[in-house]
Amino acid sequence: SSELTQDPAVSVALGQTVRITCQGDSLRSSYASWYQQKPGQAPVLVFYGKNNRPSEIPDRFSGSSSGNTASLTITGAQAEDEADYYCNSRDSSGYNLVFGEGTKLTVL
């Protein structure tokens, strides 16, 4: 099992807000990065660090962190946001990297 824990699946109604979480002890000292992956495609970075969003990513994607939990929030989810989402951070040693198991987001 991964050092970063994610819910396997989350659903959201079109236009509503959804939060995807990632839990792990290493998140108390390291920021998470978040990736969106659609079927047959490489992952895409959607949020990283304390408050960084790549320029090509819509501003409905935001991130936050508290204690051992990092969160990715999509405000006003769109049909095209339906995808798998992965968090990534350093592990408890601080030297290695680890991914969460992924969350499948369904937009209803």
Next chain:
Amino acid sequence: QVQLQESGPGLVKPSEILSLTCTVSGGSIGGYYWSWIRQPPGKGLEWLGYIYYTGRTNYNPSLKSRVTVSVDTSKNQFYLKLNSVTAADTAVYYCARDGIGNYGIGFDIWGQGTMVTVAS
């Protein structure tokens, strides 16, 4: 803009060595950390290891005895070698760029991925 391209055999026999190359185009390999990441069919992402352009490396502890990542800055390429492969190593293998001067920042550029199947 910077682009990454993985290349290598799509089929490897059990117990042999899986070797892949990642070619960096549109920018320099210098200054950044570079990682290999894989994804078995229908499963999640697994980080395999990173290399800094200076040659400094670190590997996933679960694979440390089998994986080697190296770099050739003159060719703007970095490489993956995975020894003693089994069917469990069948996956899409990605190369990706991490932060400048630090790792664990975020993989902002990914290759398209290359499927490697381990079978006789």
